[in-house]
Amino acid sequence: MPMDNRSLSEQVKSNILNKGLLEHGNRIIVGVSGGADSVCLLKILLEIKDEFNLTLIAVHVNHGLRGPEAQHDQSYVEKLCKDWGVPVKAYFADIKALSKKMGVSEEEAGREARYRIFKKVLKNTGSDYIAVAHNRDDQAETVMLNILRGTGLDGLCGMAMKQGKIIRPLLNISRRQIIEYLESNRIGYCTDSSNKSSEYTRNRVRNELFPVIKRLFDIDPVNQLYRLSTLVGEDKNLLDQVAKNSYDAVVLEDEDDVVLSATGLRTLSNAVVKRIIRMAWERINKSRKNLESVHVDQIITLCQNNRTGKKVRLKNGIEVLLSYDRLIFTKAGKKYVKPYSYSVNTEGFTEVKELNAVLEARIFNDSEISHLGDFTSVNETSLIQFFDLDRLNGKIVVRSRLDGDRIRPYNSNGEKKLKKFFIDQKVPGEKRDTIPLVAQGNKIVWIVGMRTSEDYRARKDSRKILMLSWSNLKNGGEKNA
Numbered sequence: 001m002p003m004d005n006r007s008l009s010e011q012v013k014s015n016i017l018n019k020g021l022l023e024h025g026n027r028i029i030v031g032v033s034g035g036a037d038s039v040c041l042l043k044i045l046l047e048i049k050d051e052f053n054l055t056l057i058a059v060h061v062n063h064g065l066r067g068p069e070a071q072h073d074q075s076y077v078e079k080l081c082k083d084w085g086v087p088v089k090a091y092f093a094d095i096k097a098l099s100k101k102m103g104v105s106e107e108e109a110g111r112e113a114r115y116r117i118f119k120k121v122l123k124n125t126g127s128d129y130i131a132v133a134h135n136r137d138d139q140a141e142t143v144m145l146n147i148l149r150g151t152g153l154d155g156l157c158g159m160a161m162k163q164g165k166i167i168r169p170l171l172n173i174s175r176r177q178i179i180e181y182l183e184s185n186r187i188g189y190c191t192d193s194s195n196k197s198s199e200y201t202r203n204r205v206r207n208e209l210f211p212v213i214k215r216l217f218d219i220d221p222v223n224q225l226y227r228l229s230t231l232v233g234e235d236k237n238l239l240d241q242v243a244k245n246s247y248d249a250v251v252l253e254d255e256d257d258v259v260l261s262a263t264g265l266r267t268l269s270n271a272v273v274k275r276i277i278r279m280a281w282e283r284i285n286k287s288r289k290n291l292e293s294v295h296v297d298q299i300i301t302l303c304q305n306n307r308t309g310k311k312v313r314l315k316n317g318i319e320v321l322l323s324y325d326r327l328i329f330t331k332a333g334k335k336y337v338k339p340y341s342y343s344v345n346t347e348g349f350t351e352v353k354e355l356n357a358v359l360e361a362r363i364f365n366d367s368e369i370s371h372l373g374d375f376t377s378v379n380e381t382s383l384i385q386f387f388d389l390d391r392l393n394g395k396i397v398v399r400s401r402l403d404g405d406r407i408r409p410y411n412s413n414g415e416k417k418l419k420k421f422f423i424d425q426k427v428p429g430e431k432r433d434t435i436p437l438v439a440q441g442n443k444i445v446w447i448v449g450m451r452t453s454e455d456y457r458a459r460k461d462s463r464k465i466l467m468l469s470w471s472n473l474k475n476g477g478e479k480n481a
Helices: 005-019 036-047 068-084 095-102 106-125 136-148 175-184 201-217 221-250 262-266 270-285 293-305 418-424 429-434
Strands: 027-031 055-062 088-092 129-131 251-254 258-261 311-313 318-323 326-331 341-343 349-352 357-364 384-388 397-399 437-440 443-447 465-473
Touching: 005 036, 005 175, 027 036, 027 106, 036 055, 036 068, 036 175, 055 068, 055 106, 068 088, 095 106, 106 129, 136 201, 136 221, 201 221, 221 251, 221 262, 221 270, 251 270, 258 262, 258 270, 262 293, 262 326, 270 293, 270 318, 270 326, 293 311, 293 318, 293 326, 341 349, 384 443, 418 443
Parallel strands: 027 055, 027 129, 055 088
Antiparallel strands: 251 258, 258 326, 311 318, 318 326, 341 397, 349 357, 357 465, 384 465, 397 437, 437 443
8 A cells, every 4th residue: 555655754854853864954965876765865855855954966876887777877867856956966987897996896896986976075065964765675685784794783783874974864764665655756766677686695685585584484574674773773872882981981092093001991891892992993094994803803812911012913004002001003113112110319310211311300409599590481391490399299200101191281270181281282192102201190290391390390489499301312322411
């Protein structure tokens, strides 16, 4: 029985509002192949266009695989969009050549080409979202394909209705509903002859596997798999939130490189750690792709074995190495200074072997301070600085940075995290471990060569002054201030 025409539009509007798929006044790129699904999507978006004040731009990609048939589809889309008053951009992509170049199937090459073009148009037109016409049946096929590949929890969820700039307003609507909608509105569409071919994996699932399941078990696999994706999605959302909170708790750095606390990771369950590793990979790789489960397992083993200096090499020139308590995701070949900490000899020299440098300390009593001249006007970038020894009141160390470090910079009213200070000063992530710190606990006394602390800096009324001098050593061990 044909469905009510209006109900499909209402269902799409409900998806938009409940899932936050788009906002009032958005500019939307609509992928239109000419098939039933994409024609239906374009028509429904046109129906709600005024209500949401949308600007629509159709994009058609000719894959060049079906000769005259593909050209017919392109012509149909161009005429349809003209009749409906929607601007359309048509592109050609040589999928057969791209498939060979990438070493992937034509299905995968076609997907890559489409989304690359969609994103290009999105950027060039200043649009907000890309709308594609995946439906309930597509979702079921995707979940089944993922199961056959041995997926984890994420793969059981299939596609998301909103994923970044991609929106799928028809994802919970069946192919049968779409066909009924088009037929009842007497809207034509193109039929892709390759959909019947068993050459493509997805077609074998749709045309051969699903009918067998339906016949042998008397169930509709589309409904069951769609229900599975929805139920698992609810659990995944909770786990993702737990992983996000845990990532924030263990991340030490996530700009140029991503640095995680190995000790922090060891306190978490594997399910959460795996997600944290994928989040770290996405941050440094700028994409979720090319991280396989075997890589995730190798990184977990690296962290659990706690063997400093060991590393795991990943794709795209990225490696993960363990340096004491720091699990570092970085571009291969980068050099890192090992974490270090030395108690400062306040009346002599403290050697910092990792930086081939020496910190010299000398105490000036009340009677000797007058010989120092105007020590309060010393430039903050000077490698010789003066501190109030009474304010220090305890052991100080010279070390590399630690999580939780804070400083109250000279001439400022408030305290800030060392990480925030480095960001404000535009210090590259890879250089932050090379900057020596004089500290008491997590309170920074001196960021050598950059800033002293308002809390510890010497004043004119100081009775005991600690002079600290940093020297980088030349090859022969000679001091060079």
